[in-house]
Amino acid sequence: MDHFDIRGGVMHAEGVNLDSLADAVGTPFYCYSSATIERHFQVFADAVAGLGDGDPLVAFAVKANPNLSVLATLARLGAGADVVSGGEMARALAAGVPANRIVFSGVGKQPHEMAAGIEAGILQFNVESEAEIGMLAAVAAAHDARVDIAIRVNPAVNPGTHAKISTGGQDSKFGIPIERAHAAFVMAAGHASLNPVGLAAHIGSQLTDLSPIESCITRLGELAQGLRGAGHGVSRIDVGGGLGVPYRADQPAPPLPSVYAEMVARATRGWDCRLIFEPGRMIVGNAGVMVAGVILVKQGTTKTFVVTDAGMNDLLRPSLYGAWHDIRALRPRGDTMVATVVGPVCESGDTFAEDRTIEAVGAGDRIAFMTAGAYGATMASTYNSRPLVPEVMVKGDAWSVVSERNQPAAMLALDARAPWL
Ligand SMILES: Cc1ncc(COP(=O)(O)O)c(C=O)c1O
Numbered sequence: 478m479d480h481f482d483i484r485g486g487v488m489h490a491e492g493v494n495l496d497s498l499a500d501a502v503g504t505p506f507y508c509y510s511s512a513t514i515e516r517h518f519q520v521f522a523d524a525v526a527g528l529g530d531g532d533p534l535v536a537f538a539v540k541a542n543p544n545l546s547v548l549a550t551l552a553r554l555g556a557g558a559d560v561v562s563g564g565e566m567a568r569a570l571a572a573g574v575p576a577n578r579i580v581f582s583g584v585g586k587q588p589h590e591m592a593a594g595i596e597a598g599i600l601q602f603n604v605e606s607e608a609e610i611g612m613l614a615a616v617a618a619a620h621d622a623r624v625d626i627a628i629r630v631n632p633a634v635n636p637g638t639h640a641k642i643s644t645g646g647q648d649s650k651f652g653i654p655i656e657r658a659h660a661a662f663v664m665a666a667g668h669a670s671l672n673p674v675g676l677a678a679h680i681g682s683q684l685t686d687l688s689p690i691e692s693c694i695t696r697l698g699e700l701a702q703g704l705r706g707a708g709h710g711v712s713r714i715d716v717g718g719g720l721g722v723p724y725r726a727d728q729p730a731p732p733l734p735s736v737y738a739e740m741v742a743r744a745t746r747g748w749d750c751r752l753i754f755e756p757g758r759m760i761v762g763n764a765g766v767m768v769a770g771v772i773l774v775k776q777g778t779t780k781t782f783v784v785t786d787a788g789m790n791d792l793l794r795p796s797l798y799g800a801w802h803d804i805r806a807l808r809p810r811g812d813t814m815v816a817t818v819v820g821p822v823c824e825s826g827d828t829f830a831e832d833r834t835i836e837a838v839g840a841g842d843r844i845a846f847m848t849a850g851a852y853g854a855t856m857a858s859t860y861n862s863r864p865l866v867p868e869v870m871v872k873g874d875a876w877s878v879v880s881e882r883n884q885p886a887a888m889l890a891l892d893a894r895a896p897w898l
C-alpha cells in the first residue's frame with residue numbers, strides 16, 4: 478500500500494506513527510498521505526501528457542475528496558477541477574485551482590450555481606439536458622456573457638461496474654442521449670450567450686475494463702466528426718474519469734494509468750482537440766485510510782463481532798455498495814481471527830466486513846480501513862447524532878488536522894426550538 482506500511486510493528490502514514498496520531502487526535506479519523514496524492518496525480522498527468530492537441534487538462538473530480546488541503550495539494554501540481562455544485566466550485570477556487578481549469582458537470586445545476594460559475598470565469602459547463610441549455614443560456618444572457626459549454630453525452634455504454642455507480646447506461650439520468658446530442662449541440666449554437674466548444678462523457682466509476690471507455694471515446698469521436706462535417710467547431714473532448722483502484726489484493730488490479738493512456742491515445746489518434754480528464758478515485762483512493770478504535774469484541778450466536786467506534790455514517794461505502802475495504806490492525810500481533818466488523822450505528826447495515834479473516838484485535842486496539850481516501854469522509858453524515866470525524870494530512874514526519882471533528886454541542890446549536898415549544 479502506498480505510503481501506509483508497518484514500521485517497528487506499527488502502521489505509519491509516511492513518517493507518522495498512526496497509533497501515536499490516534500492518541501493525539503482521537504478515533505475515528507481519516508488520514509491522507511500527501512506523497513501518495515502527489516504521486517498519483519503526477520503519474521496520471523505524465524501518462525496523458527501530450528495527448529490530443531498536446532495540452533490536456535487533468536481536472537480532479539472534487540466529489541471524490543473535497544478537503545481543502547487535498548485540493549490545494551493538487552492545485553500546486555497544476556490540477557484543474559471537475560465540480561458538480563457551487564459548494565465544490567467554491568472549494569476548488571479557495572484551494573487555488575484557477576477558474577480557467579474548472580469544469581462544471583451535473584444534471585441539476587441551479588441558476589445561482591450557473592451564475593457563480595459565470596462570475597468566476599470557469600472553463601466550461603458540461604450541459605446534461607436540452608432543458609439545461611435553455612436555463613444556462615438565460616443565465617448567461619442576463620450576465621451579458623457568452624459561456625463555453627460541452628454537451629455531456631449519454632453514450633449508452635454499459636461500463637461493467639456496480640449499478641449504483643454506473644452513469645453511462647441508456648437509462649442513466651446523466652447526459653443527453655447520444656442520438657440527440659448533435660441536435661443539442663446545434664440548439665446550443667443557436668443561443669448567442671452559449672459557445673458550444675466540445676463534448677463530454679463519463680460512464681461510471683471504479684472501472685476495471687477499458688473497453689467500455691474506449692467504445693465511449695470512439696462514439697464521441699464519431700459525433701465530433703459529424704458536427705465538424707456540419708460546420709461546427711469541436712475543440713475540446715472531456716472523456717470523464719472512472720479508472721478503478723485496487724481494493725483487494727486477491728482480485729485483478731485495474732489497468733495502470735499508462736495502459737489507460739495508451740488506450741486513449743489509440744482511440745483519439747489524429748483528433749485535433751484538447752482532451753479533458755476527470756479522475757477522482759485513482760488520485761486519492763489509496764492515499765487515505767480511516768483509523769478506528771475497537772470498542773469491544775462481542776460474541777454472538779455464531780459470529781464474533783468486532784465493534785468499532787467508526788460507523789456507516791463515517792465510511793458509507795460498505796453499507797451502500799457492499800464495497801470491500803481491507804481492515805488491518807495498526808499493531809499486528811501475528812495472529813488472525815474471523816470477525817464481523819461492525820460500527821455502533823443502530824442499523825444492521827452498519828457492517829464493514831462479514832465473517833472476514835483479519836489480524837487479531839481486542840478492545841482498545843486500533844484498526845485501519847484501507848483505501849478510504851476517495852468517497853470516504855465526503856460521504857459521511859451525522860446519523861445517530863455522531864460528529865463528523867476529523868481529517869488529518871501527513872507530509873513526511875509532519876501532520877496537520879485539515880478538517881476538525883465537529884462537536885455535539887455545535888451540531889445541537891444548528892437546531893432551534895420552534896416558537897411554540
Ligand atoms: C462527471 C464525473 N466526472 C468524474 C467522476 C470521477 O469518477 P472517478 O472517481 O471514478 O474517477 C465522476 C464520478 O463518477 C463523475 O460523475
Ligand SMILES: N[C@@H](CCCC[NH3+])C(=O)O
Binds near residue numbers: 540644682683794851
Ligand atoms: N460514491 C461512489 C462513486 C460515485 C461516483 C460519482 N459519479 C463510490 O464510493 O464508489
